[in-house]
Amino acid sequence: MRRAVHAVGVSLLLAIAACAGAPPNPNPRANDFLVAVSIDLPRYMGRWYVIGNIPYLGEQDYVGTYTQWALRGDGKIMDAFVGRRYGFDQPVKGSFFIDTIVPNTRNGEWKVCFSWLACTTRRALYVDENYQYTIVGIPDKSLGWIMARDPEVSDEMYASLLSRLDALGFDISRFKRVPQQSGQIGKPGFQSPGKPE
Incomplete structure (x- = not known):
């Protein structure tokens, strides 16, 4: 398990370095501060499918x-x-972390450590x-996730959630849908996985 966490930590550091070379965010609200919403923790727990990111x-x-x-x-x-x-x-593969709620954020901001070298915060x-x-x-809007309780989300709902991200200042052109069933692989707007090495 330590190897998996370390590998993810290294991956995160590489991702952060890659983000530094990403094109500038063209959204006119790119520099607006992201405010975490208030979260009812017991209701927020459980499974969330990654619909887009x-x-x-x-x-x-x-x-x-x-x-x-x-x-x-x-x-x-x-x-x-x-x-x-x-x-x-x-x-099926997995990575496991322990997140800490940032004080005075109404449960909406969590500190996530991928290894002892790499931590970040994410906001609901x-x-x-x-x-x-x-x-x-x-906070810097270089990474974002759309999640749902059900793996199937309508195109209309996905567009509505993307619109919220646009209003928050994200570059929504960088978001791709995550295939949650095999028939979605290769469809426009969906990520296409590579091949095993």
């Missing part, structure tokens, strides 16, 4: 991905990232009243 190195080539959050007795959050690399015929930027859809991003 700006994929960083540790997420590239994955399909069927989801995150599973569970509240621990000490107030921290068990955080599992699960998916299949290169296709739905591949084995939107959650609907039924806790079926959420948007999460990191």
Whole structure:
């Protein structure tokens, strides 16, 4: 497990370096401060399917991905990232983290450590009243995620969530949908996994 966490930490550092070379964010609200929304932690826990994201190195080539959050007795959050690399015929793999809620953020901002070398914060930027859809991003807007309780999300709902990201100042042209079923691979707007090495 330590190797997996270390590998993800290294991947995150590489992703951060890659983001530094990314084209400038053309959104006119790119420099607006991201405010975390208030979160009801017990309702927010559980499985969230990754519907779309700006994929960083540790997420590239994955399909069927989801995150599973569970509240621990000490107030921290068990955080599992699960998916299949290169296709739905591949084995399920996962990475596991422990997240810490940042004080005075109404549970909306979490510190995530990928290894002892690499930590970041992510903010819950939107959650609907039924806790079926959420948007999460990191403060500099270089990474973001659209997640849902169900792996299938209509095109209309996806467009609505992208519109929220645009209003928040993200470069929505960088978002790609994550295949949650094999028939979505290769479709326009969806990520296409590479091949096993």
